[in-house]
Amino acid sequence: MTVPDASTLSDGPLTLAEVERLRADFPILGETVNGHPLSYLDSGATAQRPTHVLEAEHDYLTRRNSAVHRGAHTLAAEATEVFENARARVAAFVGVRENEIVWTSNATEGINLVAYAFSNASLGRGAPASSRFALGEGDEIVTTEMEHHANLIPWQELAARTGATLRVIPIDDDGQLQMAAAEEIIGSRTRVLAFTHVSNVTGVINPVERLVALAHAVGALVVLDACQSAPHRPLDLGALGVDFAVFSGHKMLGPTGVGVLYGRAELLDAMPPFLTGGSMITTVTLEKAEYLPAPQRFEAGTQRVSQAIALGAAVDYLSEVGMQRIHDWEAALGQRLVSGLSAIPGITVLGPPPGVERAGLASFVVEGVHAHDVGQYLDDLGIAVRVGHHCAQPLHRRFGVTASTRASAYLYNTPAEVDAFLEGVREVTAFFGVVPTLYPQSSERTSL
């Protein structure tokens, strides 16, 4: 089991030679798809895993697999140790303490955990410590127009359950958050501000510090969706000052089935649980139960042990390569994507124009060609991209489209792959024949 050999890594920016060596760590990148070498440009949906991560999980399952936090036998003790050690490494990776890291199934569950804990607090559970999380009529939850459905629907539901009002900060035509509107919306009624660090559709990077300052000035709690930032840039949640954050293992070289909720220790310890049952209690009678402190309070039932351990291995791998270097490499690929796409007639890129900071991804619309057809053509060339609304329907509606095509890069993608993708997109416009109105809209809707 090896992380990338340190002797093969340089101190400066990632080089193509290094990336080619790293690619050898990812067996799937050697696959052939439809007669072409795979070009995987869908890491925004799920990332591929290096042998190091696959072996970490295999090694645990073949040598130490056992129930954690129970049992006194040797394997159980060792399993608990490596499980908790993974938590410590993930905590260090994002600049927080290990008792502030809760394992979840994915980021979606993390956000729901927070929303349901607030909901339970609103019912008086965990009072008086939890009363700071209680919401009711007159309170406001604020999110943004660019959110993934997972950072919107849990808040819609929380508002509906508690009588609180959900407010949404709009974006501008380039996909940037309208900060003037944010300053107006975030006010004395705001109790929660939930927003994404990086948009998985537009590649926009939100000004976390400014938003945290606005929220904290009015005593609101900040929930950060870090799904697109934790895998791709140095992230220090402690320094950013957010109160909660979530991210997913499978987007950062780790397995599916494991995600992370970060919460400031004093908040987690004051919050009532969401899922209840075994492993999260101290004393149980037939009438009631006492709960463990965080993080165990929020980890009811048997945990995803091998996945957590593999996620620990994934952050080791990322740290070894260096998050700043990964960020810089991907930022260059993102600019290459947006510049190339913008130069093709009939293509509209969603989000910031070339030259403006964006993550290593680009979503775009081909005039007159549906995203499904674009994706199908590229798939025929062995190029994997995402098509559809990318779990962000309101954001697409804002841009007046129902679907887009997204190419998203990671540390293992090369400029040559981006160029081949761009060539494929140029062929798409020729193959489908880009015409101004492919689907004429019927005039006024008639009645039956």
Added chain:
Amino acid sequence: MSSSLESLYQEVIMDHSRTPHNHGLREGGSAESHQLNPTCGDEVTLRIHSQGDTITSLSWEGHGCAISQASASLLSDVIVDLDRAAVQERIDAFRELMRSKGTLEGDEELLGDAVVLGGVSRYIARVKCAMLAWVALEDAMAKTSAA
């Protein structure tokens, strides 16, 4: 471009997607159904026009991928002056073709030009696109029988 992609996007399909037939909802329908594929946002609203037990024609509108829109257009060419049983027979034949994973040719007697969509059956992710309008027709028929 591979030959399989050419079989998916045959010229007939491309023509129908660029210049769809019976596009635009006409007045005087007897039932209507709106179908949405939530994964990609493809939408079709289809209306049945009938006289007695005979479905005389269809009209529809929608937006989405070339396959979903061409399929609606091709369907509207198939369903002209047919009784309900004959319509259902064609829906069933098309569904069987779509589930065939490329093993069936498709019955041209029943499906007319819509057999060109047979290539879609090899692309499991696209079968829903091709089925969208046909599901809308089936749903609209169910509404008329319930009424």
